[in-house]
Amino acid sequence: MIEDTMTLLSLLGRIMRYFLLRPETLFLLCISLALWSYFFHTDEVKTIVKSSRDAVKMVKGKVAEIMQNDRLGGLDVLEAEFSKTWEFKSHNVAVYSIQGRRDHMEDRFEVLTDLANKTHPSIFGIFDGHGGETAAEYVKSRLPEALKHHLQDYEKDKENSVLSYQTILEQQILSIDREMLEKLTVSYDEAGTTCLIALLSDKDLTVANVGDSRGVLCDKDGNAIPLSHDHKPYQLKERKRIKRADPDILTFDLDKLQPEFMILASDGLWDAFSNEEAVRFIKERLDEPHFGAKSIVLQSFYRGCPDNITVMVVKFRNSSKTEEQ
Template identity: 65%
Template sequence: MRTLEESMSPLSVLWRIMRYLLLRPETLLLLCISLALWSYLFHTDDVKTIVQSMNVMKGKMKMTPTDGDDVVDGQKVSRTWEFRSPTAAVYSIQGKRDHMEDRFHILTDTINRSHPDIFGIFDGHGGEAAAEYVLTHLPAVLSKQLQQYERQKENSLLNHRSILKQHILNMDKELVEKLSASYDEAGTTCLVALLSEKQLTVANVGDSRAVLCDKDGNAISLSHDHKPYQLKERKRIKKAGGFISFNGSWRVQGILAMSRSLGDYPLKKLNVLIPDPDVLTFDLDKLQPQFIILASDGLWDTFSNEEAVHFIKERLNEPHFGAKSIVLQSFYRGCPDNITVMVVKLKKRRSKAAGQ
């Protein structure tokens, strides 16, 4: 048993004081504020990374799965995933599937604006491994490359389009190598949007889809689905020695209902499936957008682009900006798939004419 003198030694007293201070919520809050202030004043890269990591961690805490308590058409929605921030919201359900293979990601740097905001939808198939791998690795790699680009863009030959394309193709190589080693045949779509002050860049592989609502309420397609029945895709598949057949939907080699994806190593080895993204760039000053919808194909099986834009436009004042409502409506219409919808609200912009 320790004596009173030992328990009151200087080191013991100091440890007690530090432990008391460090465990108080006020101290943790003060630490976060200090880091943010230091980053704002001195633009220290290390502090930027710490602050961004804190923001991502907050988002992940909100994205943890919960038992669904919504009932649609007499059926209980199995599990739900959700995320909310002042400018973006996501609602996602497992639906009638045995597993949840959809993944999504939002990475914003609201403090330093060191790179464009990154939004991603990854709809897995054949298991969760591919979508989970892309979720874990692609946004982080993009963030690092984009930060470097923003610091050196005057002397760089790259741009947002080339960065997206390069890293999506690199991600597929990593994924195919990793999953083929364990004979895991999983694959995933990849829909990524980079939102900067004046420009929106969207890259797509597969059949997840992005749509924008312009200033007049019109639906503007931001991506193109990659389906086997499309003439360009059908010709490419046939030239590679493959075929498409109808089994509920048109499928590559009678297996996959999309003609491009990340992963799916058996079809990649046959050269009938490719990972090449379409990358499109949009002028925000010209479009004057109100919001963007990014969603897995579960939504687009039951909603057209125009229907989805009109539906969300009427519900932007809801907590999830209409994302939850449209997901549940899609489930009500009979979609059997996982359904994930992300809505990004955009600030009102001055027109070019007004700014002149």
């Protein structure tokens, strides 16, 4: 059920919307109609050309209004257009999330930390619903809490346990998937969701992923290190993996990488940014109130992203700009 409902048709629709909404597409359309009008001089075409010119002027005016803001950090002018905007900030983590151009908000996120007593690793999650918000909301409300309780039990007797962060992640993701299948099948709800979960301890970062939400880390040298691999349902191998809800799970040595920050985001961001572009963009904006998460979300919207966009930025302790914890 997780990520099961995304099809090749929806992917093609997303690509078409992405290109049709870009200002340069409207500009080329206007030029084409102007040439047609020049050669054929029809009143109907002239009317279309005038309307297209007006549309282009409107888009160019909006772009000019956006670009005059320093580093796109003051994009409040766009926020009135968002039907739903969520934001979160606590210690070393910040999240900014918008509904954007979609009719519904299907993204969800969760942060569970215990910085004082450290009874469990910090838990960070991104969930991008498809075919509705039901599955994303269900996994968001159930999976992090289930992980928290199992991790607390594990931390009490870690040395004698046969489990690990990887096995706990896999077991709980599969358990929640089975549980959700039973409940949603009864109500004939066909919604699915991606699942990107990161567990952060003192020494290690463990990341589990199902779907095409993505994580990337900035190491001590400013390099972009992928934390996950996208699962695309139009690839037969990945479609089978998604149907089984098999997560990819990777573990990273924090002492070796000495990371500055990581980005966890729904695919709305990755439609507009590469891993390397996103890392460079955030690195220059870590001193902003949302550690650059708000700026990169709004920049993705400006670039024409048609999807919901959710970005989480987590700063690590060895970052010179990390707040006191």
